[in-house]
Amino acid sequence: EAGVTQFPSHSVIEKGQTVTLRCDPISGHDNLYWYRRVMGKEIKFLLHFVKESKQDESGMPNNRFLAERTGGTYSTLKVQPAELEDSGVYFCASSLLGPTNEKLFFGSGTQLSVL
Amino acid sequence: EDQVTQSPEALRLQEGESSSLNCSYTVSGLRGLFWYRQDPGKGPEFLFTLYSAGEEKEKERLKATLTKKESFLHITAPKPEDSATYLCAVSGGAQKLVFGQGTRLTINP
Numbered sequence: 001e002a003g004v005t006q007f008p009s010h011s012v013i014e015k016g017q018t019v020t021l022r023c024d025p026i027s028g029h030d031n032l033y034w035y036r037r038v039m040g041k042e043i044k045f046l047l048h049f050v051k052e053s054k055q056d057e058s059g060m061p062n063n064r065f066l067a068e069r070t071g072g073t074y075s076t077l078k079v080q081p082a083e084l085e086d087s088g089v090y091f092c093a094s095s096l097l098g099p100t101n102e103k104l105f106f107g108s109g110t111q112l113s114v115l
Numbered sequence: 116e117d118q119v120t121q122s123p124e125a126l127r128l129q130e131g132e133s134s135s136l137n138c139s140y141t142v143s144g145l146r147g148l149f150w151y152r153q154d155p156g157k158g159p160e161f162l163f164t165l166y167s168a169g170e171e172k173e174k175e176r177l178k179a180t181l182t183k184k185e186s187f188l189h190i191t192a193p194k195p196e197d198s199a200t201y202l203c204a205v206s207g208g209a210q211k212l213v214f215g216q217g218t219r220l221t222i223n224p
């Protein structure tokens with residue numbers, strides 16, 4: 001069974017540019033989450049989709065971040081324009097709906113460096 | 116605000132030397148406490164979920180326990196392949212995880 005796939009694995013951009021991160025969850029997983037770890041800090045929640053709907057976006061830092069989930073399948077996270085403080089590792093995770101919904105499967109992350 | 120504190124930040128053990136990692140938490144209405152393992156360049160990998168004080172779960176050389184204020188991850192007779200960062204997280208009223216900073220565990224052969 002394929003796991004959660006994230007693309008790209010690394011991205012280096014300049015301040016002010018736009019970057020789009022992609023996440024392909026495990027097939028059949030209706031819950032999809034984005035988390036972020038900035039240097040020296042703990043992993044922090046960004047947002048949660050249930051199918052194509054945003055369930056909770058309380059962790060999104062500001063309106064430069066836009067997340068979408070097309071047709072309840074893959075998700076993208078766009079940062080526009082990127083700032084230095086956006087650097088970090090962005091993780092995507094997915095889970096089933098129902099009793100085991102809190103068993104999250106994480107991707108390997110996208111390392112974003114904003115110069 | 117939900118909060119998780121893990122200690123120690125880093126721990127070096129000799130192969131076979133048992134020890135415990137600590138996770139202290141404050142949460143309004145615990146839905147679950149989670150332990151994850153993270154290897155370099157990888158995402159967190161699920162280990163355990165604990166739901167109520169007194170609960171224990173085991174997997175190979177690992178055992179997780181839970182009280183009303185903290186959780187312990189006990190590692191018995193560890194091997195070098197147990198080297199990783201171990202993350203603790205809690206889920207409160209909302210369906211999202213609040214993570215601690217992790218404990219970086221190194222097992223020397």
